[in-house]
Amino acid sequence: MHTQNKSPDISSSKIKIRKDCNFEILLPTQRNNTNFLLCSFILISILIKMEFEDRYGQVQRPKYDCLLFDLDDTLYPLSSGLAAAVLKNIQDYMIEKLGIEESKIPDLCDLLYKNYGTTMAGLRAIGYDFDYDEYHSFVHGRLPYENLKPDPVLKSLLSSLPIRKVIFTNADKVHAIKALSRLGLEDCFEGILCFETLNPTHKSTTSDDEDDIEFLGSTQSPRAENGSPEIFDIIGYFSQPDAGSSGLPKTPIVCKPSVSAIERALKIANIDPHRTLFFEDSVRNIQAGKCLGLDTVLVGKSQRVKGADYAFESIHNLREAIPELWEADKLAEVTYSAVAVETPA
Ligand SMILES: [Mg+2]
Numbered sequence: 127m128h129t130q131n132k133s134p135d136i137s138s139s140k141i142k143i144r145k146d147c148n149f150e151i152l153l154p155t156q157r158n159n160t161n162f163l164l165c166s167f168i169l170i171s172i173l174i175k176m177e178f179e180d181r182y183g184q185v186q187r188p189k190y191d192c193l194l195f196d197l198d199d200t201l202y203p204l205s206s207g208l209a210a211a212v213l214k215n216i217q218d219y220m221i222e223k224l225g226i227e228e229s230k231i232p233d234l235c236d237l238l239y240k241n242y243g244t245t246m247a248g249l250r251a252i253g254y255d256f257d258y259d260e261y262h263s264f265v266h267g268r269l270p271y272e273n274l275k276p277d278p279v280l281k282s283l284l285s286s287l288p289i290r291k292v293i294f295t296n297a298d299k300v301h302a303i304k305a306l307s308r309l310g311l312e313d314c315f316e317g318i319l320c321f322e323t324l325n326p327t328h329k330s331t332t333s334d335d336e337d338d339i340e341f342l343g344s345t346q347s348p349r350a351e352n353g354s355p356e357i358f359d360i361i362g363y364f365s366q367p368d369a370g371s372s373g374l375p376k377t378p379i380v381c382k383p384s385v386s387a388i389e390r391a392l393k394i395a396n397i398d399p400h401r402t403l404f405f406e407d408s409v410r411n412i413q414a415g416k417c418l419g420l421d422t423v424l425v426g427k428s429q430r431v432k433g434a435d436y437a438f439e440s441i442h443n444l445r446e447a448i449p450e451l452w453e454a455d456k457l458a459e460v461t462y463s464a465v466a467v468e469t470p471a
Pocket of ligand 1: 196197198199200406407408
């Protein structure tokens with residue numbers, strides 16, 4: 127006697143989930159199968175999850191996962207007078223400690239700043255040797271810090287931002303901590319990238335980093351016959367008609383706006399430039415950061431320049447200028463509720 131086979135036929139019930147999805151699910155065709163409901167539930171859950179990720183997966187992730195802030199004239203305004211006092215103190219140091227003729231100071235400062243990023247880096251490049259800590263304490267030790275007042279508005283803005291925040295300054299650690307403390311912002315940042323970060327003490331005499339291109343080749347200042355450091359005449363050099371920066375001595379100091387300095391700082395702090403917004407008052411620092419893929423905000427100017435993605439007069443304009451920075455919190459809530467929906471009871 128012929129007996130009909132009652133087992134479910136699963137071979138003819140392949141379902142391709144999506145046309146762009148390269149896997150298939152096999153379902154039993156008999157509706158009285160006890161596993162049918164369970165299989166259907168699992169399938170529907172998978173489809174909902176995939177559809178949700180398709181629609182929202184890309185926009186769910188916040189654009190930035192780090193905000194990188196310069197300190198001076200970025201987190202407080204130029205009108206505080208600190209920048210003018212720094213310049214005065216640098217010039218006094220050059221006259222009093224390095225014995226440089228006063229009449230040469232304006233031109234020298236200008237050339238060093240333009241060609242080396244900071245006057246300090248330029249002084250070391252052209253042959254002056256001095257203690258970094260002594261220089262910083264001379265230049266920053268007498269600043270009118272009393273001009274920096276607690277900024278509860280900025281503190282509230284920064285504290286409400288659900289994104290990692292890091293300071294990146296050419297100044298030394300003592301100054302950075304003091305300025306942040308005066309502004310009442312000392313607890314707003316995950317860390318500080320400063321002079322000491324990029325110029326650790328041991329690097330004043332040697333370097334074992336093959337990538338440290340700026341440092342190599344400048345370990346020793348040339349010396350005159352009498353044994354004193356030979357000073358490169360940068361004013362005389364640039365008085366020549368065809369003088370270019372390629373003929374300048376290199377500096378052992380690593381600082382903004384050197385692209386390699388910024389790259390190193392990002393590496394030290396494990397910062398992805400393509401997911402970071404960089405706040406700066408210096409146009410050349412902005413442009414160097416842009417070379418590495420950072421998105422940039424020029425602070426202190428209302429007009430954007432080449433390399434700046436945003437420009438605003440004050441850091442206080444942050445919420446109005448880039449409100450999407452606060453979206454990360456909302457996205458996190460949406461993601462959480464979606465996960466809750468798709469979890470079977
Ligand atoms: Mg600055």
